[in-house]
Amino acid sequence: MTVKECYEQINGDYEGVFGRFRGDERIKKFAVKFLADGSFDSLCKTLEAADYSEAFRAAHTLKGVSQNLGFTGLYMASETLTEMLRSHPEDYVPSMLDELKAEYEKTYAAVEKLKAE
Template sequence: MTVQEFYEEVGGDYNEIMTRLRTEERIRKFAGMFTRDESYKALVQCINDGNAEDAFRAAHTMKGMCQNMAFTRLYQSSHEITEVLRGKDLESAKQMLDVVTTDYNLVIAGIEKLLA
């Protein structure tokens, strides 16, 4: 799988990431780091625990990484959940978590194929 194909599959912006990171090798390296990051896991855990504050921080971190990686689709859903968590609205966050999970799994699956 090429990097461009990967970005198309996960709903990312290939051109943007290439202008910033310049080499596909570097993009692959950063994608590997993305899979190792535990923010998503922390987000799920904190929402289940009812810990809005830490859930907010996890969502915020995830959103920031998506901005850096130009994962547009996951950025959008993590941005929305970040904003409801900023307002400590755990109920809405729970409802939005499914979308985030779908988008996240799509990215992770894509990265696995990319690095395979």
């Protein structure tokens, strides 16, 4: 899988990230680092523990990482949860994590395929 194919698979912003990173090798280098980022796991654990302050931090980190890497779908899903946790954490219900989890899993799988190439 090429870097461009990876971004097409996840509806990512390949052109934007290419403009910032100036080449597929650099994009791949940083995209693969996403696989080691623990913010999604931290988000899940802190939400389960109802620690909304830490959940907000984890969601905000995931939002920033996904935006910087051009992972548009993951960015949008994490932005929604981040803003809800920022302003109304008491309104959180577990089903709100479903869309984010689906985007995360899709993105993670695509980046794993990219890494294997």
